[in-house]
Amino acid sequence: MQATKVAVVGGGLGGLSAAALLARGGCEVTLYERSKHLGGRARTTEVEGFRFNLGPHALYRAGAALRVLERLGVRPTGGIPNQAGAHALLGGRLHTLPRGAVTLMTTDVLSLAGKLEVAKLLAGLARIDTQPLGALSMREWLETRLTRKDSRALVAALIRVSTYCADLEALSAGAALKQLQCATAANVLYVDGGWSTLVDAVAQRGREAGARLELSARVEGVVLQAGGQRVEGVRLADGTVHRADAVVLAGSPADVAALVPEDAVLAREAREAVPVHAATLELGLSALPRPDALFALGLDGPWYASVHSASAKLAPEGGAMVHVAKYLGGTDTDASEAQLEAVMDALQPGWREKVVARRFRPSLTVSAGLPRAANGGLSGRPTVSVPHVGGLYRVGDWVGEEGMLADASLASAEAVEQALVQGNAASQRRAAGA
Ligand SMILES: Cc1cc2nc3c(=O)[nH]c(=O)nc-3n(C[C@H](O)[C@H](O)[C@H](O)COP(=O)(O)OP(=O)(O)OC[C@H]3O[C@@H](n4cnc5c(N)ncnc54)[C@H](O)[C@@H]3O)c2cc1C
Structure with missing residues (x-):
């Protein structure tokens, strides 16, 4: 045949x-x-020995991409981001990012009532049946499931970092929660070499x-x-x-x-x-001013910064490769380089003196189409x-x-x-x- x-x-x-x-x-x-x-x-582009992906890229370890790559005999090496260096960014300052029982209780980004609400949600997250939530927007879900402003802000930030979507009005709650389940089930992999x-x-x-x-x-x-x-x-x-x-x-x-x-x-x-868009700033630094500050997630704005070279081979010996991003969408569709620099000022004060290579992209298409509630x-x-x-x-x-x-x-x-x-x-x- x-x-x-x-x-x-x-x-x-x-x-x-x-x-x-x-x-x-x-x-x-x-x-x-x-x-x-x-x-x-x-x-991936190599600049002065730094390996710049087109914005921050992470492979979901429980996702379909890794499954298909494995079927093709492609086994990526790299590292899972180190949770210890993770921070919440609120009011332009770093705070403890709630990511487990201890940090949830010690963080100052949530009130006591907010902590209890988030703890309950995260404990039951894996069991949420996302199927019936397809036609509900993420915004509606947050407003009906969570009563507190602070807990909504934290969960919205977790949704942004897992889906890249800032337009929670258009985004389907079912799709977003499924993605959050995927991200929390087995975390992500930063890939060696990009x-x-x-x-x-x-x-x-x-x-x-x-x-x-x-x-x-x-x-x-x-x-x-x-x-x-x-x-x-x-x-x-x-x-x-x-x-x-x-x-x-x-x-x-x-x-x-x-x-x-x-x-x-x-x-x-x-x-x-x-489509889903993001503004990105890639930085190659000769050294990290604050080696303990590896990740920041914005709670009062759509901000992200992560030292990808802390988990994967993406920088020359001693150097650091950092991705900074602003999730665009909904009512906030523009970004300036200065906004992304301000995120770095909070995470890594003194970073400007260490810059070897940098690249700013005001708007990249992260996904050609988000799963719409409509x-x-x-x-x-x-x-x-x-x-x-x-x-x-x-x-x-x-x-x-x-x-x-x-x-x-x-x-x-x-x-x-x-x-x-x-x-x-x-x-x-x-x-x-x-
Ligand atoms: C900033 C940013 C961050 C991201 N982070 C992540 C992440 O953390 N995790 C994750 O899973 N994904 C992430 N993504 C998304 C991921 O990069 C994409 O989903 C994936 O690479 C899409 O692959 P694709 O082949 O479907 O589309 P594309 O990579 O867009 O490829 C389409 C190709 O088709 C070609 N083409 C189109 N029309 C024609 C034509 N008429 N003739 C010939 N060629 C044509 C184009 O030139 C292009 O090369 C991110 C993307 C960006 C931009």
């Missing part, structure tokens, strides 16, 4: 994982990436399995059969047409809609998507297979019912594999048995 010929459009971690899984499953895969580099948002090590390893697995990875190859359109109900291939910007039995689109909702311009459903999904949360996200066009699939952090961020990208890549490889194997078995 002839191998299914698949065109994958997009060489980020999602598209690469789909290409590798499909090639290992026996498909004849060509991946097209418009830029000169693979990796998309999972790229996320480009994951990109390189997945690309290598794909190539070994026979996938062709084409760079500087912009796809301009999906070619459909007459009637538009089935894919026929892809058309590249150089005018060439490449035939395929299946096409996997691994870009944003807007990228997907642009490739099938006559499709009203895809256009509507692109219009409705609510759509029912995770179960309302666009499906992996485009139901009205045979052979058309999509992969990304806005697709499918599982996970957020890179977990969703890799879970959707796995779902495409299930549809094209495992589904094929099952139909072949059925045909053989018939």
Whole structure:
């Protein structure tokens, strides 16, 4: 039987994982990436020996991304962030961050009533059934489940750091709480050498399995059969047409809609998507002024700072690599470099004299679309297979019912594999048995 010929459009971690899984499953895969580099948002840049991810990146140890990477034989090394150096940032000053029974009782960021409310919530967090909460906004959930302003502020901060979303009005409570459960179940991993090590390893697995990875190859359109109900291939910007039995689109909702311009459903999904943005400041320091202050989480503002090199190999000997971020969204969509510097002033006074390398990004797209309460949360996200066009699939952090961020990208890549490889194997078995 002839191998299914698949065109994958997009060489980020999602598209690469789909290409590798499909090639290992026996498909004849060509991946097209418009830029000169693979990796998309999972790229890492080396500046003066410091390894800068595109903003703070952490792999959820209980998430789908690690599961898929392991299936591909990719085992990232790195470290779990050290809880001892973690602080809450409130009123421009560091405080004890409640993260267990002792710190919860000793912190001054919560009143006694707030402490009791948060303790009760955290004790029962893993048992919350998130399924019925899909259509409820995170804001509504906080307001109905917690009575105190201080406990709401703390839980909102924990939701921001787990989901990257500051728009708690749009965010589904079911999706957000599931993500918080995932983050607290097994914490996260900061990856040695940065996320480009994951990109390189997945690309290598794909190539070994026979996938062709084409760079500087912009796809301009999906070619459909007459009637538009089935894919026929892809058309590249150089005018060439490449035939395929299946096409996997691994870009944003807007990228997907642009490739099938006559499709009203895809256009509507692109219009409705609510992307998640963050401002980021990457810092390479010759030394840490305060070696005991490794993490700060804003309670009265959407702030984050973390010394990633304290847990993973990301800095030259003796140096430190720090990610600072502001979660954007809702009513607060702008950030200045000075705001992020102020977070560092609180966490690491004296840091300015130690700067070797720095990079500020006022707005990065963290996720192409958050799971919206208005759509029912995770179960309302666009499906992996485009139901009205045979052979058309999509992969990304806005697709499918599982996970957020890179977990969703890799879970959707796995779902495409299930549809094209495992589904094929099952139909072949059925045909053989018939
Ligand atoms: C600041 C920041 C922090 C983050 N932190 C985390 C984190 O802690 N944990 C986590 O799990 N995730 C995190 N993420 C999200 C994570 O980086 C993404 O979810 C993941 O990398 C998305 O991969 P992807 O392949 O789906 O999309 P992308 O990486 O966006 O890749 C899409 C690719 O498709 C290509 N493309 C699009 N259209 C075309 C076309 N027509 N032709 C050819 N190529 C095309 C693009 O060039 C791009 O390379 C973070 C992201 C950012 C920006």
